[in-house]
Amino acid sequence: METKRTLSPEVAEGLAALTTGIYVLTVADGERVHGMSSSWVTQVSGDPPLFSAAVDRQHFSHGIIAKTGAFALNVVGREGRELEDYFYSARGRRPDNLAAVEYQRSPQLGLPWLKRAMISIEARVVSSHEAGDHTIFVVAPVGVRARGSDLPLTSLDLDYVYLGGKTLMARNRAGG
Numbered sequence: 001m002e003t004k005r006t007l008s009p010e011v012a013e014g015l016a017a018l019t020t021g022i023y024v025l026t027v028a029d030g031e032r033v034h035g036m037s038s039s040w041v042t043q044v045s046g047d048p049p050l051f052s053a054a055v056d057r058q059h060f061s062h063g064i065i066a067k068t069g070a071f072a073l074n075v076v077g078r079e080g081r082e083l084e085d086y087f088y089s090a091r092g093r094r095p096d097n098l099a100a101v102e103y104q105r106s107p108q109l110g111l112p113w114l115k116r117a118m119i120s121i122e123a124r125v126v127s128s129h130e131a132g133d134h135t136i137f138v139v140a141p142v143g144v145r146a147r148g149s150d151l152p153l154t155s156l157d158l159d160y161v162y163l164g165g166k167t168l169m170a171r172n173r174a175g176g
Contacts, residue, residue: 022153024074026112027064033098033112036061037087054134069125072111077118077150118150
């Protein structure tokens with residue numbers, strides 16, 4: 001049996017220094033839809049274009065992605081900061097959390113595209129890999145919708161950093 005290790009303060013500080021974008025990953029299984037805050041996302045290939053997202057295996061969305069083989073990635077812009085605030089709150093952790101958020105279904109896979117997101121990408125899973133308590137889903141974009149000319153929100157814009165599970169690290173905001 002694997003034991004859960006506590007992060008040392010030095011390791012937590014090192015991981016918190018890895019800057020990331022802020023995203024909302026959305027899923028659909030028929031009429032059942034859901035969204036989750038996500039920051040562990042990165043492009044992994046240019047030809048073919050592929051990106052990956054790490055999803056906690058205990059999260060509600062994980063089972064839907066594993067079943068349907070698809071999710072939408074909604075890039076949160078500075079003008080849509082309330083998306084991160086909502087999806088990281090207790091209200092955002094309910095199974096029916098998209099009932100309070102405006103969205104439309106993507107054209108090809110029928111996934112929720114959040115209207116306040118600056119960019120939404122519908123994607124199909126091409127492979128998955130277990131990595132500790134998360135699964136890394138590698139996906140190919142199928143369709144994209146861009147809205148306006150907002151700038152992406154990043155982990156540097158937040159007062160906290162997600163380090164996995166329930167682990168958060170508050171940022172020291174010296175000078176303001």
